[in-house]
Amino acid sequence: MDAFEALAEPNRRRILDLLCAGERPAGLLGKTLAISQPGVSKHLRMLREAGLVESRASGQKRLYRLVPGKLAEIDAWLEPYRQFWAGRLDALEAHLEREQ
Amino acid sequence: MDAFEALAEPNRRRILDLLCAGERPAGLLGKTLAISQPGVSKHLRMLREAGLVESRASGQKRLYRLVPGKLAEIDAWLEPYRQFWAGRLDALEAHLEREQ
DNA sequence: CAGTTATATATCTCTATGGCGATATATTGG
DNA sequence: CCAATATATCGCCATAGAGATATATAACTG
Numbered sequence: 001m002d003a004f005e006a007l008a009e010p011n012r013r014r015i016l017d018l019l020c021a022g023e024r025p026a027g028l029l030g031k032t033l034a035i036s037q038p039g040v041s042k043h044l045r046m047l048r049e050a051g052l053v054e055s056r057a058s059g060q061k062r063l064y065r066l067v068p069g070k071l072a073e074i075d076a077w078l079e080p081y082r083q084f085w086a087g088r089l090d091a092l093e094a095h096l097e098r099e100q
Numbered sequence: 101m102d103a104f105e106a107l108a109e110p111n112r113r114r115i116l117d118l119l120c121a122g123e124r125p126a127g128l129l130g131k132t133l134a135i136s137q138p139g140v141s142k143h144l145r146m147l148r149e150a151g152l153v154e155s156r157a158s159g160q161k162r163l164y165r166l167v168p169g170k171l172a173e174i175d176a177w178l179e180p181y182r183q184f185w186a187g188r189l190d191a192l193e194a195h196l197e198r199e200q
Numbered sequence: 201c202a203g204t205t206a207t208a209t210a211t212c213t214c215t216a217t218g219g220c221g222a223t224a225t226a227t228t229g230g
Numbered sequence: 231c232c233a234a235t236a237t238a239t240c241g242c243c244a245t246a247g248a249g250a251t252a253t254a255t256a257a258c259t260g
Binding site for chain 3 (some may be wrong): 231232233234235236237238239240241242243244245246247248249250251252253254255256257258259260
């Protein structure tokens with residue numbers, strides 16, 4: 001499971017949104033999002049395998065936190081597209097007209 | 101199909117990468133990526149439904165181009181996460197320590 | 201109009217995955 | 231050691247989607 005696939009699922013994005021505010025135990029995530037316990041666990045596993053989160057044990061609980069670098073890959077992939085909504089539209093369109 | 105789901109598929113990201121260089125006919129995309137003709141057509145349909153690309157007829161061909169705004173939504177979703185890899189790591193970790 | 205090119209759609213198969221209940225594992229408290 | 235809590239895993243089912251083949255539609259060419 002790569003990062004792009006992991007982000008395709010809305011609940012997984014919401015989990016990341018919650019973790020954005022800080023480290024959280026698995027159970028709390030499930031309660032907040034109203035997902036079944038096995039559901040959260042499976043999503044968390046995928047997020048782990050995608051390298052987007054990591055966990056540590058703390059007593060009975062398992063605390064999850066974001067892994068900073070992974071979303072940066074997606075950010076990097078987006079980089080070439082930023083010119084499209086950053087004012088270079090006219091230049092691009094002119095370029096296309098010339099090509100085709 | 102929303103933008104996140106659309107990006108989950110590697111071939112669709114490669115199609116977008118190609119379109120990043122300018123408007124292209126469907127057939128050329130398939131040839132470049134070595135995908136079957138119906139395959140490209142289906143991917144392009146999904147990209148259309150996700151609002152990521154649009155097409156116009158030009159003779160027998162159908163020219164596809166990026167829709168600027170749609171990827172910006174994903175860019176916007178990433179915004180809160182940028183602080184994680186932009187030097188605010190120490191502050192965040194301190195915050196977490198205090199919380200749990 | 202017939203034939204060719206370009207693209208879209210239909211259909212099928214296969215695999216992956218999301219949601220669920222049940223169960224297994226681990227940690228803590230008595 | 232036993233009960234309770236927290237999480238992970240398993241098995242099942244239903245569905246979505248990716249690939250492939252076949253067919254349909256549309257436009258250009260002679």
